Amino acid sequence: MKSQDPNTSADIFSTRRDFLKISSAALAAGLATMEALTANAQEATSLAKQCNFSALPPGFVYLNSGTEGSMPECVLATLQDSLKKWASDPTTSYETDPALGKHQELNREKVAAFLGTGRNNICLTDNTTMGLSMTLMGLNFRPDDKVVTTNHEHNAIKSPLQILQERIGIQVETQVFPASETLSGMDSNELLDTLFPNSPNLRGARALCVSHVYPSTGVRLPLAALREKADELEIDYLIVDGAQAMGMIDLTSGADNIENCDFYACPGHKWLNGPPSTGVLYVRNENLRPPEFYPTISQRMGMYANCDSQSDTCFPIAEALQVRGCSNTPGFAAMISAMKFAKDVGGSAQIEKHILTLSREVKDSILSRAPRSIVSPHSDSDLASGLTVFFPFKWDRPETTFRDQKTANQVVRELLDRNIQVRSIGFADAGSSGESSEASYAVRVSTGYFNTTSQIKLLNDALEAVLTRIG
Ligand SMILES: Cc1ncc(COP(=O)(O)O)c(C=O)c1O
Structure with a gap:
């Protein structure tokens, strides 16, 4: 576990990199000066620092905003x-x-x-x-x-x-x-x-x-x-x-x-x-x-x-x-x-960008290991969200996927043992010819706006350990 509390929003938006990307795009469009945007970015980062998600315990990687979010200090206050x-x-x-x-x-x-x-x-x-x-x-x-x-x-x-x-x-x-x-x-x-x-x-x-x-x-x-x-x-x-x-x-x-x-x-x-x-x-x-x-x-x-x-x-x-x-x-x-x-931390468009960027990181890491396990759309960004859903798979034989509830729950439990909260999710998956089939169960990762790239890295490492042992 890293010594820095992964729930502080100090590296929110992964952090200044995204603001700088935005800054250049905005400059090209003649929307504002670089100075003004850099100042905005700094102000947003410092506002985020003043209102941390400190209720989430240090070291707890919470990747389940799709079930419930947390509350930052200013909301609790x-x-x-x-x-x-x-x-x-x-x-x-x-x-x-x-x-x-x-x-x-x-x-x-x-x-x-x-x-x-x-x-x-x-x-x-x-x-x-x-x-x-x-x-x-x-x-x-x-x-x-x-x-x-x-x-x-x-x-x-x-x-x-x-x-x-x-x-x-x-x-x-x-x-x-x-x-x-x-x-x-x-x-x-x-x-x-x-x-x-x-x-x-x-x-x-x-x-x-x-x-x-x-x-x-x-x-x-x-x-x-x-x-x-x-x-x-x-x-x-x-x-x-x-x-x-x-x-x-x-x-x-x-x-x-x-x-x-x-x-x-x-x-x-x-x-x-x-x-x-x-x-x-x-x-x-x-x-x-x-x-x-x-x-x-x-x-x-x-x-x-x-x-x-x-x-x-x-x-x-x-x-x-x-x-x-x-x-x-x-x-x-x-x-x-x-x-x-x-x-204060940058507005809805900026938050969406952060959430989708992290989600892309999760999708890319699943795709690079087990492309057949992914359920969430990954090629058209219009269909993408902050939820990444995938079937558990054998790390060393990634073509082997599991769709049963027991395995999905086991992966969730073992990640939680490592202080990482995701969830399992059941849904009716049609057969390849389009007919309805039994419920299938997958793992769902939510990348919320308090999550960070370093937390996604922790998830990836933990997934490797957990999926190496399943099945
Ligand atoms: C798509 C969808 N609709 C409705 C709900 C229920 O939400 P609420 O607790 O806000 O009623 C959920 C909860 O997970 C959901 O995912």
Whole structure:
């Protein structure tokens, strides 16, 4: 183990190298002077130093932001201060405090600024599951409606769809992901055309429900391309599960601009490194109203039933969803602090670059040893994310891969014995001819923004030791 604590963010962004790369690109584009950018880089590095991930024990290599993130010191401090403020004056805190009060206007405004949206597009939630449930239970589905989804969705999508199927009778079209050996080499156009062909069973569906980044394979589906697909297929709503993207991917512009989605639900507690029980629901149409959409978890349906839609007396839908009894507002205040931290250390685009660079290092090292074991796409960067998924393989006979749960769990356990936290993940892997097969189990490595190149080196060395002995 290195003597330097691998969880200090001193070498965040691997460290100044990336800033310098950015600096030259920006100079070429005439965006700013080298001096200004170097100063920014230094300032960002020093801000990161002031707010370390010191809660992670020294020597613990945490590579599992896809399950839960950690919290840097500034986020923990905001959470603790907010809880104390609440305890010292509970009534004022709940009723009127700008950061802790029930309407959450200030925090919604700040989340909107972070995501480049308007305040009335944002509702703060407990988690992704809650945002997706608000969406799917709120939309006015009818018995003959069709919803398109995939076989790799998390239960946060599957569960409400099952309820709608059983309760209302909607038809769910589940598209099957290609087999992992095909998937890993695909590009984004091929994959999207395979998943969502322009065929009669998909055309005219009410909703397309997919994930931005898949926890099972690490596939990222670019939001702009998903929008095009939804439009081509004349699907009304693009509903996206952003559990594995918020805090990893820059959602403010380009191919992954959140505004491509009609609804986007995501957490504060994973890649963003905010506290537990925090999340965001983005609603594109801030003027949504019943009967198109009902605020199901809300204390404000009365404001709709009794308001005049032509005047300004109706609550925006995001606020109707926000006011729902006593929420985890100290957590929301701390989530804002995580967003401020992200901005201070360079912003979402820079964080995405760091995460993807580390992920590339993991992918390259697996590919160089056992190219057949990799599940995550590795040739088209549009499909890449901070998740690297691979099947365990014999280090000395890398063509031998294992897809059973026991082996994947064993690798995870043995890495943990060496102070490295990854996880195993199960998913339905289609056979090479496309038919569905038994669940396959793989190992998943998340490279979060507190991880470093030296930690990836530790992982590689540990993998060699563990995989030499398996099977
Ligand atoms: C794709 C996906 N959706 C939803 C969830 C659930 O997230 P949350 O705890 O924020 O509801 C997860 C958790 O891992 C996930 O990976």
